[in-house]
Each structure stands twice: as structure tokens, then as C-alpha cells.
Amino acid sequence: MADKPSVEVCFSPDRFDLYYQGQPIVVVIDVLRATTAMCVAFEYGVEKIIPVSSLEEAIEYQRMGFLVGAERNGKIVDGFDFGNSPTGFMTDKFNGKTIVLTTTNGTRAINTANKAETVIAAGFVNLDAVNQYLKEQQRDTLILCSGWKDRFNLEDTICGGAIVDYLVAEGSHISDHDSSVAAKYLYQSAKTNYFGFLKSSSHRRRLKKLNLQEDIKYSLTPNKTSVIPFLKEGELIKLG
Template structure:
């Protein structure tokens, strides 16, 4: 039986090199967009509409939607919330359709949206997502959101964790050095994500904004059994 592919793409700027060869794209933005989306769907938000620009976010706000917007790690003035996972745990958001625009994550989601299947990955839903991906038996690309089209550690490590989990089954193979490097970064970090990422650029950026609780939440693996999936430009809970 022919093995399926699992590869890791470091940034949305590199996506063109991988486009068209994969059945499932896993978009990853550990700090913090995809962690926040997992939190929202896990806590009963009906759907999250990812938009790439503040202008689009404002249009939805003018239509009466609750809108989260983040740039440079901070809430954009005039919007309801940013991309803290804790913002999406509020009971009043249950059953709501909300809109989110972030510096990196929502842009990556929209870049990949024409793929056959797009799901949301984070450390918080890591094992649940990996088990589902193994069952699908399809070619998988982990698309790291990075930081403004540049490589970042936390998204690459998460992609490496997914790659390692799938490769261990013997049903998947990997051809690209980007995936090999991601896997070995994960193996180096897996016993202490928090310590390993202490000097990472985005962790330092968020620490300056006093967002340590967000960092701890996002770097705590397997707190949620949920897979958010993109359907008709909205992210909703994948039902089994």
C-alpha cells in the first residue's frame, strides 16, 4: 500500500511550493489564533469567520457581528476582543457566529481555503487531531502561520509533533527537509515546551504585553478534544 505524505510548510509565503498536492491542510498558529479558535469551538461558539484584513472585520462589525481583531499581539481598538483563548470561554458567546482577524493565523487560513479540507491545529488539540488525521489516510500538509511570513519556533514545533505522530504509524512518509527539521525541533522541545520556547520571538513579544497566562494555556498540550474545520468560509466543529 502506498504511503501518504505528511509535510511541514514553515510560512504562508512558502505555501505556493506545496499547493495542490495535499488533501488536508492543518493551519497552525499556536500563539495564539488557532489556540483561540480551538477554545471558541470547544466552548460552544457556533462558528468563527476568519478574515484577513481589519477592513473586512469592520464590515462584519457594521453588520452587527461580534468581532475579534488582533495586530502585533494587541486588541485592535474598537473591536470586541483579540485572540486570547480566554476571550472565547465566555458563556454569552455560546451559539454565536463570531468574526476573527489576526496578524498571521486568519491570513494563513484564507490562503489555504481552496484546499479540499482545512482544519485547525494547535498544541491544545494535538493528540485528538493526530488520531483523526491518521484515520483519514490522506496526504497532509501542516501550514505554520509564522510571523509576518517569517519562520517561528512554536508553529514549526507543533507541525513537527503532528508529523512525528503520523510517521510513527508507518502509513505516512515525508520527503522534505523542512519536515525533518520540524520533527527534530519537536523531539527537542516535547518535554518542556514552555522552557524550550522561552527565548522565542513571539513568546517574548507576548510576555512584554503581560500575556503569560495565554502563553501557558497555548503551550499546554491536549486540553481539548475538538477539531475545528473550515466549511463555506466559516470554521465550525467537526462532528463525528
């Protein structure tokens, strides 16, 4: 019998090159809020999302006439029409459109991972769909947590741990790295009450100060959608 594929967790983009060993699939997670917002955007009819890492790139797309959103430090950047609020995409005004998005952490993580054969975006909101997809693919997988400015964060790690926990329990994957074991145990500690467990997390406190409680609540609610954002030639599309 062939060896089972592996699933491992990398805590932040600056560690990516240490963990990436040519895995065919990279799952990028930015629970609060980029990958959650991307799922919502596709659910509400966005056709494509172009993720860019810098404000300079975003401005160039703006000059070309694209709809461009930008977020830094939890806030919409002056001069842009939207940021990465999931609730901000719950509208038909983006239906059928290609949009450009840059965020503090999530879009940079996606672009960091773009050397992989397959890059998808995940959060709690599409957790079951991502788990099922990875189980069916039966390929080595690296979970890349976007973190906060290259630092570890709880919410992305817990979400990554949920994926590891599922795939290992199902017997479809194996996991060896201590980072993955830690992520799995954090998830097991948090799974009955994400809100309570993450109450003191730095980014939840940061967003609460910005009166973004609705975004927090939505982002920490599992399985709101079956959408899986998929990177194709530098653009995110809806898988399938």
C-alpha cells in the same frame, strides 16, 4: 500495497504555493494564539467563526452587526471587543453565536489554505485529536505554520513537527521534505519542556511584554480539548 500518504510542513504562508501540491488536507497552526483561541471558542459554545484576513473586512462585518474580534501585533485593535486570547473565550457570552475574527497571522493562513479540500486548525491544545483524525483519514496532508508576518517561528514549527513525528512513527504516513525533517527534530528536542525550549522565542517574548503569560501557558499545554475547527464554505465549524 498502495503508497502511503505523505505529511509535509510548510514554515509560513508566503511559501504555501511552493509546498501545496493539491494535498486534500491542510492543517493550519498558529499556536500563539489564533488556532488555540479557535479551539477554546468552540469548546465554550461558539457555533461558527468567520476568519477574515484584513481589518477592512472585519469592519464591514462589524457594520453588518456581527460580533467581531481583531488582533494585530498581539494587541486587540481599537474599536473591537475582543482579540485572539484563548482565555478571553472562556465564557458563555459567545455561546451559540457566529463570530468574526481577524488576526495578524492565523486567519490569513487559513484563508491562504482555503483552496484545499479540507482545512483544519491545530495547536498543542488539540494535538492528540488532530493526530488521530489525520491517521484515520489516510490522505496526503500539508501542515501550514502561520509563522510571524511570513517569517519562520519556533512554536508553530514544533507543533507541526509533533504531528509529523506521530504519523511517521505510527506508520500511517511518510515524509520526505527537509522542512518536515527539521520540524520533527525540533519537536523531539522540545517535547519534554515546551516552556523552556520556547523561552527565548520571539513571539513568546512579545506576548510576555504584553502581560499575556496565561495565554502562553495555556497555548503550550497539550490536549486541553478534542475540538478540531474545520473550514466549510469560508466558515469554521466544530468538526463532527
